[in-house]
Amino acid sequence: MTDARLTRELERRSPGQWELYRKTADSRETAAAPELRRDAWRREEGWAARWWIGGAPRFAAASSGERLAASFDDAERVSVEPSAPPEWPARQTPALEAEPVAPPPELFEELSRAVAASSRGEASLSSLSLRSGVARERIVNAAGLDVSQDRRVLDGVASAVGRRGARAREARLPFRWTGEPETDALARRLADAATLPLSDRPTPFPSGQWLLDPAVGAAVLAAIAPLFSAERPPRWVLRGQLASPDLSVADDASADCFFDGEGVPVRRTLLVEEGVLVGRLHDLASAHRAGARSTGHGARPSFRLPPRVGPARLFFETKTPATPAALLSAVTRGLFASALIAPPRVDLAADRYELEFTGVSVVGGKAGGPVAGARSAGRLSDLLKRVRGISTDTQFFPSPYPVGSPTLLVERASFE
């Protein structure tokens, strides 16, 4: 079934209140491990439609236009509570030409050597899966929107096993590169995550300064990201200063794409400025409810789900950055959190967090011994307000949208 027949059918069912999304993706993946090499080619297709019947929203997604059309009746089968449709955007961009996808680079040997060197032989790369691909999106709606864009991706997952005597530990890290492969940074994080927990050494301090690797900082930011799209944020967020005056948070995906999952142009949105909450992310629906305009944050992580308000490329920033070395030298006594050893636990409503990490102790600005595992728990509001140093080494991590953080220095953290 063609786009035109689907749009006619949607207009028949829901005059003036529909949207049709189509995604085609072509990717090549190599997965290498000592005993197996896998090459995969995937040609994927996804269709999704939103429409309103009697003021109630409906959504269907399918792997072909025919199956999408056949799903319309199923989506209308049950009664749904009415909710007003959004104000649809209307603009047009030219159609795009298809481009072939090159296979991902061969990096297993290079990364193997880098992991071995970074861990002084204690860790070895156990698998590397690398995917390169291009996804083409097209969105049309009842208001005349017709936009298309391509998104290119180079991402993957790497695993390493650290061994010390009879003890072993595996680390698995997803990554996403926007430019050249950053194998050295990935190797260092893999080596740390696979070998530091083998030390068996608990935290030597019950409290102190806390240096967060960009990967750990990004995990914290991803965990608090729902605050930036909440219609009713928790009370502690609205009580004046949200974070340290040194810390700002912005979302800007304009380097990755032109428009969001609803066809609204993406733009930089400042969310926290010098510690004060100043902005909020909007998609079409939340903007309609709030009487505002969409900020271009109708996130569509998969064609299988309707767009929802959410970040596109979220990151910490500061007007007063310091070098990583300067942050390290500012630590008189504390821990460097190199990698998380469990997913972060955050309760936004209750203003609580819990992070379990592995790292090294730091005394007098110098790295001490490894710390196998430590836990820091407390109030999120305290954690954000106690950020005293922000570095220049911002790195982005998949979450699944890119989340960026530099090294952060937090004062007065408690450790178990």
Add this chain to the structure above:
Amino acid sequence: MDWDETAIRRWLEPLATRRGEIAEVFAERLAELTLDWRDGAIREARVRAEEGVGARRRSDGAEHFVFVPGTAEADAREAVRALRAAAAAPPLPIRAPRAAPANADDAFPDAERWARRLTAVLARHAPRHSLTFRIRNAERRVVADGGRSAVSARRLLSLEGRFVAASKAGDEERVFAFHAPATDAASEELRTALARAAEPRERPVPVPSGETDVVLAGGSAAVFFHEALGHPLEADAGPSPLKNLPNARVAATALDVADDPRRLDLFGGYEFDDEGTAPRGARLVTSGLLGGPLSDRAHGASSGSSGHGRRAAASEPPSPRGSNIVVAEGGADADEMLRRLNNGLWIEDLSGGSVEIASGTFRLRFPRARRVRRGRFADELGGGVLAGEILPALGGIEPVFGREARPCRTFGWCARGGQVVPVGGAAPEVIVRRLSVRADA
């Protein structure tokens, strides 16, 4: 999926000519209805209808995999063409595709009935809620080398989310999860589970940190064995403390644990795995001796696949994965289990688990527990995390088990390496000694 199987086998023939080589085509048609409920009303209805073909060739430590959307014979042909090109086999001649009939099946004839039934059940037991209900129909077909072929279908339902329950300390938000094959019996079972989850409780006190003995009740021991035995015994698992211990004594002789996909009454069951193999129950521990592994065709070695080759979707190649953990029952009633425990925690639900295979450490998260003192129930405790190491934990299992193996309906989906498959389990009450515990943040 109107396929000429003989033709597809012929296309695959040059791709698997030697022993140990694998060539196959896998197709899946998936239809899923999701209803988001909030406070008595459906706020969103979503339908998902997907189909795709994954073709694979494995030979001499190298694997080629191709995925294309659609399940028409022409789609299977396109996937095999790409495989043959990668293997430098003679190309299939290009043939004009036959038009695939549009899918006009009535995928959810009972949707309205479920919506009415759930509206009534929620109004009675949990009127304030935010819950997601899902019915999923999956049809799968495999055609592989060696004349192997299979067609299977599964229909699963889930209800999960949060609701507000009245407790003696006022309103309390609780999590709820229920996963079961979509049968008529599931409706009554779901109603009972929700009513039980909404029962009034005492105000919970925080779980004290330290070492504790626990009774894993309500079938939740299946989650523990899934993490501590199932994952390490998947044939492609890396090094673990259970590696190279076949037939070693790891637990008391009374312990029998299997992974059995043939239990179709459990969420992880199936008649054929995703490589077309009829599964057999894999014994993970028999009379306290370690068994396994859970294998697929590529990892089956001399004993062949145990029928645990599973895929998260047609776009992914298969790998050995667990299905339903089944623990043999014993003869003890709940009072005897309490007496045996003496002091510790009684846990009915586990809301999640994980294992770090190389180090052999696991974690189990529970939303609440009852403290047991001197063989009697004491105060209500809040949520927490149990942790331990696999071999000491297996060694700490008491050789006495509850007399009924209950299905664990809170246990539904297992993610490994980003690949999510349905899993289930049934277990009696099991006592595990000397686990570490701490309160949830």
